[in-house]
Amino acid sequence: MSETNGHGELPDETPDETPAGPHRVIGTPPPAEARTLLGGREPDGDRPAPRELPADPADLRKAKVAERLVAACFIVAMLAGIGFIAAYIGLEVHSVDAVLRSNLALGTSLSVAFLGLAFGATIWVRHLMPEVEITEARKPLASPAEDRAAFAETFTEGADASQFAKRPLLRRTLIAATLPIAVAPIVLLRDMGPLPGTSLRHTVWRKGLRLVEDVSNTPIRPADFSSPGGMITVIPEGYQDDDDALAKAATIIIKFAPGELQHPTVLNWTVDGIVAYSKICTHVGCPVSLYEQTTHHILCPCHQSTFNAPKGAQVIFGPAARPLPQLPITTDAEGYLVAQSDFHEPVGPSFWERG
């Protein structure tokens, strides 16, 4: 669209381009101008103020070309804008393919519209506006000493008149009056949530509650495992729609060959080499969801804490400080896996009261 100009960057006065415009130092103006600037007297009609910005760019032929280019950019932008509206009206959504088509059309037309405006405006500034470089003096930021002194005087007078300094009783009671009110908003936040109590110490697991497979919600018999193998995510039966319960109760089970499970895994809490651990990482609570069958390592995808499955899910790498708690399991009368009880320690991330 504008291969001759712009190149997508804003003008950046290169030092070797000689400024076409005047170089005026505003800080050191001729006396007449000084009055306008400092005294605020607007220039009067009979003696117009000298021009500060030139009216025309240096190279008028180049400017003519630039003008056409800018107009072309703006026309492209206008057409793209019309295209955007057309695409909105013409293209339906409601399916993945349709959405992608619509996104492409809307996005492209919007981009082109903005690019047209951007390139147009850039060429305009760079090649149509006369170049100027103006030097303006900075005033010191600090007020002059007399202004400060005057302010201090006003302030002191006001303070005296208010009697604030003179009457400590008023001062102190005022402060005393505002303090409780200042604390009130914090007190008001108290009902944002219940107190934790012991809720972090328990999950919904209890004696006899069945372990069901996540998603399919089917109970599990030890015999369903033909051989030792992968990791299965289980949840307490009947809680599949209760995220609050699942956030603590999600559990994994892994079947091991006889003799593979070792201390500190509690063997009494396992059934036929099947062991159940909390799925909630003891670091900051992500569900541990990767299992490497060859090494028997359970890996948390969040910060890569790694737990040794056959040895009580002890931490062998990563920032987690505690093993995954083990859920005591057994089978019920129908031969399905059930919990013997809740976890014997809090699951998930540490907290201050955990101990």
Add this chain to the structure above:
Amino acid sequence: MANRALDGVGGFLDDRFRGAKSFRTLFKKIFPDHWTFLLGEIALYCFIILLLTGTFLTFFFQPSMTDVIYHGSYTHLDGIRMSEAYASTLNISFDVRGGLLMRQIHHWAADLFMAAIFAHMLRIFFTGAYRKPREVNWLIGIVLLTLGMLEGLFGYSLPDDLLSGAGLRILEGVMQSIPIVGTYLAFFLFGGAFPGHLIIPRLYILHVLLIPGLILALITAHLFIMFHQKHTQMPGKGRTDKNVVGAPLYPYFMAKTGAFFFFTFAALALASTFAQINPVWLYGPYTPVAMSAGSQPDFYMGMLEGALRVMVPWEWNVAGHTFSFNVFLPALLPLGIIFTAAALWPFIEQWITGDKREHHVNDRPRNAPTRTALGMAVITFYGVLWLEGANDIIADHLNIALYTTTRIAQVSMFVAPVLAYIITKRICLGLQRKDLHLLEHGVETGIIRQMPSGEFIEITRPVSEEEQAKLAFPARPPGLPAPDSADENGIPAPGTRGAIGKVRARLNTILTESVELPGSNGHTNGHGADGSGQAQDEPEHAAVPAGGVPDGSQEIAPGAGQADSGSSGDDAPDQ
């Protein structure tokens, strides 16, 4: 006819508000130009675009965690239980025309916003633009950066997809780890145990009202202060601490900045057309039971993620209470220290150098070698942790063992910043020597000429006025009096007395280490005598002739000056 409109509209307004004079001043305000000044503008425009697209999103987004069964256009998730928030995000993406585009622009703008703020802040740091009188704006900038991080975190948590839910879970775990108050904080924020049903609506109101309001107020203050104090400028011909050189707001800066707004919007629209971002429908709705591997937060959170990953499993149990050092230390310490140090830095530097002057001409980074080196050290530290935040992906792509990447990070987070410091400082001093060489010997032209004696020499030309002004802008902050200097009565100079004074003097020597460049014009115009009290030049840098180039002179004869600039250096890495 322009004048008729001016009389009409302008007259109407001025009759009521008396604005002619102030608007004239406003229009004539001078804006210096440098490409790095655009970084802040990008951030500003991103924020405007975030306001616009975000408002559009609020028309359709439902900040609710009520369960619904999905039956929308995205058939892969048909019949799945999910929160209304997630369902409405699917709805925005698949059933609202332009909805996906707006979502993607919003997300890309958030990323660009943060990237621009980071880059802007580094620009301010490395050029010393935070120095007096701009310390307050530096502090506002740090608060803005922090608010931006929070705003982004809360924003990408809103869709309630699997990825963002995991982010919230991590947030909850981190809050719980804070000693004494942590559990309570988490319960109050989430309205009970995780996840509860309140967190999305709460984050929503913070995301669309409270934090944008704060950001808007602070940006306004930031710009007003900038406007009042005027921009800084890079060193160059005719630029001093007492003036500002550039083009007026109207029409130049207005047009340029307008164009730049369009460029920013165009770039975001292009990204959102061709680069998918946060395809939440692929992640699925949040469930506390599942988690996908290789999930990443937005880039500005990566450093915190890395800090959590790199930490060792250190936890104490004392008297029934748990200190989870493995969680709250990495979550709070690295970023906390960086932000606090950044906030204090302008004041620390002022105290060490004793430099109480106003600065309006920026430093070139090489001319403040110690500051630049410190900055690079912090960037390196941040960078190591940031990379560690993606270590699984790095390990995967580079075929390194996962644990090895973490071990490398554990070592390099301490070693790499030190190396970065040393290397950067040497590079800066080397570049300064190169500048000195240019100033003294001129620019090599590549033309070789044979001398009558048969010897070959290369013709040099003197540096131009413009180059001279840029190269020779004062390189060093004014020094404190030397630690053991005493006035004629034998009383040590104030500020260097006692143990603290000694430390300060020592720090000052380190901080002001620099090659001294001749002919610091522009500098002496701007300042009084206090700038020259540099008694304690380190001996190895004293080789520059005191009167090398008289103030304001531009002509440096080729080959004139010192015979060998290398004599001023100990171990310059280049040359």
